[in-house]
Amino acid sequence: MGNISALFLPLLVVFLISPSVHGGKILVFPVEGSHWVNMNLLIQSLHARGHEVTVVRTATSWYIKESEPHYRSITVTLPEAISIEERDFFIMFLDKMLEIKRGGASLMGFLNFYWEMLMSLSKIHQQASLLAVEMFENKTLMQRIRDTHFDVVLLDPGLPAGVLVAHELKLPTVFNVRWITSGEGHFVVAPSPISYVPTSGYAASDKMSFVERIQNTFFYVLNMWIDRFVVCPHYDRLVDRYYGPDVDFYHLLQGADMWLMRVDFVFEFPRPTMPNIAYIGGFQCKPSQPLSSELEAFVQSSGEHGFILMSLGTLVEGLPVEITTEIAAAFAQIPQKVIWRHAGKRPSNLGNNTLLVKWMPQNDLLGHPKIRAFVAHGGTNGIYEAIYHGVPIVGIPLLFDQFENILRLETRGAATAVDASKLNRQNFLEAVQEVLHNPTYRENMKRLSELHRDKAMHPLETAVFWVEFVMRHKGASHLRTDSYKMPWYAYYSVDVVCFLLAALLLLTAIVVASIRFLCFRLCRTRKPKQE
Structure with a gap:
């Protein structure tokens, strides 16, 4: 409340x-x-x-x-x-x-x-x-x-x-x-x-x-x-x-x-x-609300290890089966519980620690005290919710701006990325464990969260x-x-530069001509004296 x-x-x-x-x-x-x-x-x-x-x-x-x-x-x-x-x-x-x-x-x-x-x-x-x-x-x-x-x-x-x-x-x-x-x-x-x-x-x-x-x-x-x-x-x-x-x-x-x-x-x-x-x-970010009794029970069953959230957004229904199988195999090897928003075919090797859901209250889960990491595709909405709640990200960028979004968090030390085209259970597991066990990811994201929240007025x-x-x-x-x-040449001041260059060339020409004229006159005046 x-x-x-x-x-x-x-x-x-x-x-x-x-x-x-x-x-x-x-x-x-x-x-x-x-x-x-x-x-x-x-x-x-x-x-x-x-x-x-x-x-x-x-x-x-x-x-x-x-x-x-x-x-x-x-x-x-x-x-x-x-x-x-x-x-x-x-x-x-x-x-x-x-x-x-x-x-x-x-x-x-x-x-x-x-x-x-x-x-x-x-x-x-x-x-x-x-x-x-x-x-x-x-x-x-x-x-x-x-x-x-x-x-x-x-x-x-x-x-x-x-x-x-x-x-x-x-x-x-x-x-x-x-x-x-x-x-x-x-x-x-x-x-x-x-x-x-x-x-x-x-x-x-x-x-x-x-x-x-x-x-x-x-x-x-x-x-x-x-x-x-x-x-x-x-x-x-x-x-x-x-x-x-x-x-x-x-x-x-x-x-x-x-x-x-x-x-x-x-x-x-x-x-x-x-x-x-x-x-x-x-x-769109806001404080988390209480979870449903079923989700809360699953989250609490994670104990001291906490849980990981995975969602790949609203546009892509599901990854190819060969990729989801590798992800499921990696998740099965960690002690954390996993809540995975997944609309495709259920992986045959899904571990007992992983819960597949068609929909989930993403903001409320990201704001839960037992959240440990967010596996995300790098969509803007999910990234800002993760920043708001201070949750580090394992990125699997798939399309459009998602690669740029994940890179921005990587440069700030708050995320690591896995190439979906090269993803296997080993490199995905290594990325998840890196974010889970290296405290700098969470510390950096917490810092971003503090900066993001420190505003005179809520963005909405x-x-x-x-x-x-x-x-x-x-x-x-x-x-x-x-x-x-404005025409492009005026916007970029090309016409002004051309005018100034022309004026400079004209001035240079005048100076050079004047010097040559003076030199010529000087030579003319010296010649009769010598004669």
């Missing part, structure tokens, strides 16, 4: 004394999977503040329910389901990735896979862009939305069709963001020197060698190319169709009033930022405040730079 009071009493006080927008109306464009877990928590808090929330979802959505107490919904039927809304999409993607990393594919096979990946990415955004088309072409729906008089559009720009709708409705926008079309959101809105800011898709620290900076530059250019020629064309076509050539989609994307960035610099490397970015990393309060701020003031243009509207 004390933990509950410790969390909600400050929230209650802040909500009572802070300015609010009574009866505000918020239109929400979310993204599936773990992104929705984040967005759902935020709109629950906004609803608790008295705001009316309307969520735009697709008819094939498998996470976003059509009816919930804290929001209304607008369901849009697309010509075909967005690929990421199909549960087996990520399983097939992971299987192919593991095959390539194990050396099971030739160079041509790798290039074919990369091309297929780009085509899949293009298809996902082509399918997602049709959400805007279906809404724009439904005049009745658009008129109903206009008649509702929304105050703000809250959206996840990972699939940015909502940006086009917000522009059509002439409403201020707030991004609940970590990832955007070109990768990590900072690269779109803030200066991002690639000399020390690792780019999306490249797992490196902020202290890069010369070779690493070359690789970082390569990935930066590659990301920009993919964004411009694979992703954005689908949205550019819609902008041309509905708004004409004077509107640029990328400018709409960069022109959001407020960016609620799911980042905390306890975890992220320091980097430049902007006034309209509010940092809400770990806003920060998120709610800035959404309401944008609603109160009809935007936040005073915090937003218009530098993105």
Whole structure:
């Protein structure tokens, strides 16, 4: 009870004394999977503040329910389901990735896979862009939305069709963001020197060698190319169709009033930022609640050894059987109990100390005093919960940013990683025992936890405040730079440098010419005297 009071009493006080927008109306464009877990928590808090929330979802959505107490919904039927809304999409993607990393594919096979990946990415955004088309072409729906008089559009720009709708409705926008079309959101809105800011898709620290900076530059250019020629064309076509050539989609994307960035610099490397970015990393974290009687009994049976938690997130249903068999064999050799969120086939060699579950209260288990380590894939939500509760991590990164996330914790001495493509019972067991028996991992994570918790305002309060701020003031243009509207040569001062170089060359030419002229005159005057 004390933990509950410790969390909600400050929230209650802040909500009572802070300015609010009574009866505000918020239109929400979310993204599936773990992104929705984040967005759902935020709109629950906004609803608790008295705001009316309307969520735009697709008819094939498998996470976003059509009816919930804290929001209304607008369901849009697309010509075909967005690929990421199909549960087996990520399983097939992971299987192919593991095959390539194990050396099971030739160079041509790798290039074919990369091309297929780009085509899949293009298809996902082509399918997602049709959400805007279906809404724009439904005049009745658009008129109903206009008649509702929304105050703000809250959206996840990972699939940015909502940006086009917000522009059509002439409403201020707030991004609940970590990832955007070109990768990590900072690269779109803030200066991002690639000399020390690792780019999306490249797992490196902020202290890069010369070779690493070359690789970082390569990935930066590659990301920009993919964004411009694979992703954005689908949205550019819609902008041309509905708004004409004077509107640029990328400018709409960069022109959001407020960016609620799911980042905390306890975890992220320091980097430049902007006034309209509010940092809400770990806003989903909260004190643990009591476990069910069954789980509590299992946890208590671990005795002095404690227990290990394992979860690989919401997107991937399960690892290949050959990997889960090796993990199960390693778990069977340790004295700790194991709670494993596992949706695939049950390993035949599962030890008596291991409990398989389809779902578990992850936050509550991470906050339990008997927790010893967290085996995780490196998803952002799980990492911040582990930081919040001070639990060291054994990382098995599988897809996307998970490799970068685990590396960030490794550089801080709070995690160790195992390559899934090379995982066997021996190296996995060694990694688990290293985290269990080397106290520096837990000490370093406890230090991160102290830093993460030491804030003037809970990150969820920060998120709610800035959404309401944008609603109160009809935007936040005073915090937003218009530098993105500048041509590239002006943004990087290429024209100024060229002008200064030209002026320097002109001045040099004048000086040289003057000296030569004086020398010539001097020679002319000396010659008659000598004669």
